[in-house]
Amino acid sequence: MPDFLLKPIPGFQLEIWEKFIGDWFFVFAIAFLVFELALYALRGKLSKHMAGDTVTNYITLAFFLITTTLLFATLYAAAYFFAAEFAVFGIQTNLLTLVICLILADLAYYWEHRILHRINFLWATHSVHHSSPFFNISVAYRHGPLDGFWPLFFHLPLVLLGFDPLLVLVCELLVQLFQTALHTEVIGKLWKPIELLFNTPSHHRVHHGSNRKYLDKNYAGIFIIWDRMFGTFEEEIEDVKYGLTRPINSINPFVAFFHGFTRLGAEVAKADGLYNKLGHLFGPPGWKPKKKPAQPTSEGEK
Template structure:
C-alpha cells in the first residue's frame, strides 16, 4: 500500500479556509481574529508538526509491536477490504471520544490538551493549536484495542487523519446551525463552540470528534443556547501571547503542585481532574458547575455543598 497522509493534502485547503474566514471576519465580526493570537496558533501548528516528526517513531514502534498480537487477521491485503475502512473510522472516532474525554479529566493529559483550548478566540486558526507534548501522555494507549482487533496501524493513522481534517471546519463562528438531521448525528460548529466554552453550563461537554452521538450516548452532550453568550478559553486565562508559556504553563503548574503536595496526595495531582486540590481550595469543572446550578436554582445549596465535599474533603488535607 502506498504511503498516504490525508492531512498533507488538506493543508492548502486549511490555508484557503483561514483566509476566507479572515475576510468574513473583517466585515462581519472584527473581534473574531486577534493578530498576536493568530500568530501563536500558527506557531502551535508548526511546532506540533515538528514534535510529531521527532516523537512519532515511538507510536509507530508501539503499534507495530502490538499488531503482532492481533486477535483477527485481515490478511496481507488488508488495505483492499472495503468494509474495514468505514468500520475502522467509526471505531477510531469512538476511541477519539474517550481519549478526548480523558484529556479533560486527567490532569497529566490535560497538561498537553490545554494547548488547544488556550485561545480566547474561536476561529479556524484555533484548530491549529495542537499539542507539542502529546507523546508524553498515555493517550496512545487508547488505540491499542483497535490494533489488537486486527486493524493495521496505517489504516488507523489514515482514518485518524480524516478525523482530524473533519474537525478543522467546526472551529468557526461563521456557521450558525446546520440542518437538524445533521446536528443530530454529526459534530458541528455549534456543538464544538460549546466544547470550547468556559461557561459553567458548557464545561467538559461535547467531546466528539466526528459523531456527536457518542456524547448523547455517554451523557456529556450539551446543546448551544442562543440566550447565553459563549466565553472561550480556559478557566484561568493565559493573559499572555508568549508561545513557550502557552505550550508549557500547565506542565509547570502541575509539576509545582506535585512538588509542594504532601506525599500521599502527589499522585492525585497527576491523575485527578484539572483544578483538584487536596485541601479543596480550588475549583474543578464539577464544582464550578454545581455552584452555578445552585445559584440558578437547578439544585439546592445543601446538595451543592455535599457534592463538593465528595470531590475534595478538607478533612483529608495534610
C-alpha cells in the first residue's frame, strides 16, 4: 500500500481543512447562485417570488446558525470528545482512514436523512429545507431550528468506533458540502457511471419533488448506491414539482423557519386521546388517526 495513504494527518490540519473548505465553498455557492439567477433571468423565469424565496433561504440560515451556536455547538463538540474516551479502537488519522470514515459518515447520513423524513417531530424541522417551491443552490442553506442537533446521534458511533472526533466532523462537512452542490437545475443528467454510483443534481431534484412517485426517495449524501441498496431510489423521469405536498405559500422567513412545528403543534393539540397525540408526534408525515368503525344501529333507529 502506498506510504502517503498511511501518513498521519495532525489534528491542527483537520481544523484548517474544516474552516478553509467550509468558508471557501460558501463563497463558491454565492457566485454560483448569481450565475443561476442570471440564467433564470435570461430565460424569463426569474420572479419576485423566487427572489424573495432566495432571501428567505439565507435568513433561515442565519436563524439556524444562531440556534445551533447558542444551543448545540458546545454540546456537539463535548459529546464527541467525551465519547472518544470510550472508543473501541484507536484509529490513526491518515488519507486511507479519512476515505473509510467518509464512506461511513455518508452511510450514517443516509439513515439520518431517511429517519428525518419518516418521524413527524423530526420532519417538523427538516421540512423547512423542503418547503421552497424553487430549486437553486440557496435552497441548500434553508435549514430548520433543530437541523444542527440530530446528526450528532447518527455520527457519534463513528467516534465510539475509534475515529478522531475532528476527522468525523470534517467528513460530516464534506458530505454536507457535496449535497450543497447538488441543489441546481442548471446541470442535467451526467455520465451514466457517475449517475450509477454518485448522488447528482438529477437524483437530488427527485428528492425535493412533491410528485407522488418522488416522495421519500433518494436520501443519499454522496453515494446514491445506498438508495439503490435499500430500495429508496427513483430516477428523474417526469418534471419535478418542488416543495411540500402542503405548501406553506409564504416567503416570510419566520413562517418558513417555524412552520413545521406550528403545524405539528396544531395537529397534536387537536388530536383526541394520548394515542392519537403520540401518533402525530412519532408517526410518519401525513399520519391520521384510524377512523372508528361505525356502530351498528338497532331496528328502531333504521
